Amino acid sequence: MKISEVSQQTGLSAHTLRYYEKHGLVSASNRSEAGYRFYTELDVRRVQFVKTARNTGFSLDDIQQLLSIRVDKQSHSCQEVTDITQKKLLQVNAKLAELQSMQQTLELLLESCCGGPENATHCSIMEALDAGRSKEDKN
Amino acid sequence: MKISEVSQQTGLSAHTLRYYEKHGLVSASNRSEAGYRFYTELDVRRVQFVKTARNTGFSLDDIQQLLSIRVDKQSHSCQEVTDITQKKLLQVNAKLAELQSMQQTLELLLESCCGGPENATHCSIMEALDAGRSKEDKN
DNA sequence: TATAAGCTTAGAGTTAACTCTAAGGTCAAT
């Protein structure tokens, strides 16, 4: 399978596939005489794994680790896998909390403002932003 | 007020303050003979505004717009302000949805796996990632 | 055989918002 075919099958661009190879995630098992990449079915599955993990939120670094477990499951424990997953969940939860706080603030701001064609002299959104002490003042 | 004092009062680094100036957000109204920045109270309030807006989730670009409204509220409508805010809320909501989906996937993965010291040969997290079609397959 | 589509590489560019460095001037205190 040539790179463009893998690209089609996976929905990842050829650029991205090469990028993954350069970063040690997935490489084509074979090359043609001319140097063209040829991917086996197993290669493609590995690509799919990376894609699925990406969609699940894992970083490429996380995925490196997951892949090294994948190629030799015998030598790794479930705990290693859940550790990576747990860590990612914590990150997601943290980000989620931050965004939820922003969401709430933005909703309050929108509720407070008329949003009409009046000039902004007494706009309550501007006033709120001017008042400071938004919510979490990260310092 | 010198830059380090503003830094202390606002919790933003002097580097960041200069960065904001370079990007047209907030500059010191005055300079000493030697070229030292001197901030007025109004300057500092403007810095606070930027900080509050940042904490609320606005990008520096958004803040540029908000600031240009702020300096001449008469010439701008509440609607302009709510438009910016609304747009930001939509972005936040989109990101939130994405993260919630990840959160759910990660939680399911964690529930499915024993997480113990057994080797990963039959790890259900690895299996799930291998099965692909995670949730939203963005293509 | 010519043309176009597709492949290769190294390396630069993108995005956002900082963050840091280097080289040098200034200021207050000793």
Add this chain to the structure above:
DNA sequence: ATTGACCTTAGAGTTAACTCTAAGCTTATA
């Protein structure tokens, strides 16, 4: 006069994950 802390600038580096470009082969088709 000499520290040492603080200030200045221009410009480079950081992070993550691509994305794109240029220059040059290769391969399939007409």
